[in-house]
Amino acid sequence: MKITRRNFSLTGGALSLSFLLNGGIIHLSPAQAKERALPYQTLTPGQAALIDLLGDAIVPGAKSAGLSYYIDHQLSAEFQDNLLILRYLRVPAPFDGFYASSLAAFESAISQKYNKKPRDLTETEMTAFITAMMQSNPDGWQHAPPAPFFYFVLRSDAIDVTYGTMDAFDSLDIPYMAHIEPGHTWEVNP
C-alpha cells in the first residue's frame, strides 16, 4: 500500500492531553484544562501558579496556552512517553524534582531581592530578574539546578505549548503540513 499524506491525515484537535475525570478519560488541550481548572496531578497549585507566572513572562501567551497543565501532565508520564525537552538535556528522570527545586529557588531569590512574592513583582522588576537569571544564579537561588538552565528549560516548555501546536503555526502564518496530525496520538495514559 502506498502511503500518502491524504490517507495519513486525521481530523482532530491540536495538542491534546488525556485526563481521568469522573471515571472516564477525556481529551483536552492544555488551554481547555486550564479553562476548566482541572486539578493538577503532580504539581501543587502554588508550583503551577509560579510556572504560569514565570513562563508567561518569558513567553507571552504560555499561561493561557496551559503551560502548567502541560508540564504537570508530562511529569506524570512514564519516561519513555515523556515529551518534555528535559529528556534531551542530560537530566535524569524523574523530572518533578527539577521543577520543584527550581521553583522554590525562584521564589526564594525573589523574596531575597525584592522582599515580595513573585506575583507582586512589577513588570520592570520581573524583566530585570529574568535578565539576571539568564546569566547566573541570583542571590538566594540555592538547592536547585542553575538558574540559566532552568530559564532555558522553562522557556523551551513555554515555546512548545505556545508555538508548537497547529493553531499556533496558523497564527504565525506557517502551514502545518502534517502527515499525521498530533491530535489523535498525543495522549499519554493517565
Next chain:
Amino acid sequence: MTISPEKIDVVIVGSGAAGSLMAAKLSQAGKKVLILEAGPERKLQDLTSSQIHARRLKWAGDAVTEQGAQPVGNGFNSGYGTGGSALHHYGVWPRLHSEDFKVKSLFGKGLDWPINYGDLQPYYDRIQQEVGISGDHQAEVWRPDGAAYPLPPVPAFQQSEIIARGFTKLGKTTSPLPMALNSHEYNDRPGCLWDGWCDAGCPTKALANPLAVYLPEADKQGAKIIHQATVSRILTDKSGKKATGVTYRTAAGDEVTQLAGMVVLAAFAIQTPRLLLNSGLANRSGLVGSYIMSHSAASVFGLFEDETAPYMGPTGGQMLNQDSYDHKDQRPQGFGSYQWMIGLAVKPNDLLGIGGSNPGLFGAKLTDFMKTAAQHFGNMTACVEDLPLAQNRVTLSTETDQYGLPLATVHHSADAASMALWQGALEEGKQIFKAADAREIWTGPLGPMHIMGGTIMGETAETSVTNSYGQCHDIDNLFIAGPGLFPTSGGVNPTFTVHALALRSTDYMLKNWSSLT
C-alpha cells in the same frame, strides 16, 4: 525464568540503519535472522508530525551518564525503538572523502582506517542505487569518484537560494544537498512533500529510514524482530573464541538465552561498547569504548529582508558547501573538515526551532521575533570534524540497571584543534550571512551531532576492536556494525557510510559463512 529457543543463524542486536540492512541482506541469502531491539515497536502510523511528539523517538533506555566539556548528547542523538537513531535521521547522505580514511598517515593526527575510499566506493554506489539518493554529482564538485545519483536533486526553496547568494559573493560554491529522500517516486516509495517533518520520522517512506527500506525487506524474507528485548550478555564457548549467542531480558523481565551461529552488535556507539564491557569480550586492545566522537554543529542564524519560507524543505537542508573539506591542515584555524548544510527547514519550537535559536529573547521581544522570523528566518549548520582521542570513551558506571548490570558513562572533551575548527566555521558562517545581506546575524552554542567511535576498526588487535569488516579481532563470529566502527569522524553525516560498511560486512560474512560459523 530462562527460556532457550532453538538456535538460529544470526542474532542482531539493534534495528537501526546497520542492523536493519544486515537483517535484510542475510535473510535474503536464506539465513534465519532475529533482531533484538531494546526499545518499543514503532510503525509508520506512529510517526506523528510534531516536534514535541518526536521526542518519543529518542533515547529512553538505560540511563547514560555524560561527562566532559563537550558531552555527546545521547538523549538527542540516540534513537529508541524500531529503526533506532535512523528513524529520526534527516537523510543527509554525503560520502566520506579519501583524506578521511588516512588522517594519521597524511597529517600525523587522529587515526587511519584499515580501508581506503576505493574499498568503500562500490558499496556507496550499490547502496545509493538501492535506496535512491537525490542529488547532482557534477554540481557537487568536491565529491570523490562514484556513480551518478539515481534521482534528481531536492529543490531549493527561498531560504537556501537567499543564503547561497552569500556563498556566491565570496567566491564559494554551492550544490544540492545529497539526500536519501526521494525527489520523486522511486522503488515504489513516494516523492517528498517538502514539509520539514523529518525529525519526527517520515511516515510516507519518502525518507529512507529503516521502516521505509530495509526492515520491510527483512520482514518479507522471514527475519523476525523482538521489541523491548534488552541484551545483557554475549555468550561464548569455553575457549572464549567463538560466540554462541546472547542472553536478553524481555519486557516482562524474563531472561532468555538465544543461541546463534553469528552475533552482530548494532546497538549504536554507546550501548555496543557497554555490552562488550559487561560481557568482558573483544577487548584485548583495551580500546573497547575508546575514541568516542561527536560532530560539533556550528549553527548560524539570520533574519533577511526577503521572505524565506523557512518551514519549507527537508529538515537536513537544501544545499551543500564543502569548500572547507579537503586539505584538513589548511583551515584558517584548527584542523579538520567541515561542510555547510544550507537552508534547514525549521518549525517554531524545539531545540533546533526558530524560538530555540535565540534563547536570550523573552517577553514582548520574543513575540515580535517569532512573528518576523516565521517568514524571514534563515539558517545553516556546519558539520565539524571531531578528532579521535583515546580518553574520550565509554566506561562502565558504578550504577547498575534493574538487573544489576553496570550502566554506561560517556566522557567527551573535544581536542583543541577541533574546537578551533568549530570556532572558525562560525566565523566563516557569519561572513557568508553578511554577504547574503542578512540584517541580523547570530550563532548558536556548540551542539553535539551524531555519535561515532567506541568500537573502532583497524589493522591490528592491539590498536583496534575489529577488522575492516567489523569482525572482532578476538572472536571470528562476533561482528560490530554502525558508526561505532569509525576510527575518524570526517565532517559529513555518518548514515550513508554506516550503510556502505554494513553492506561490505554482509558480503564478507556470506562469502566466508562456513569458516566463520
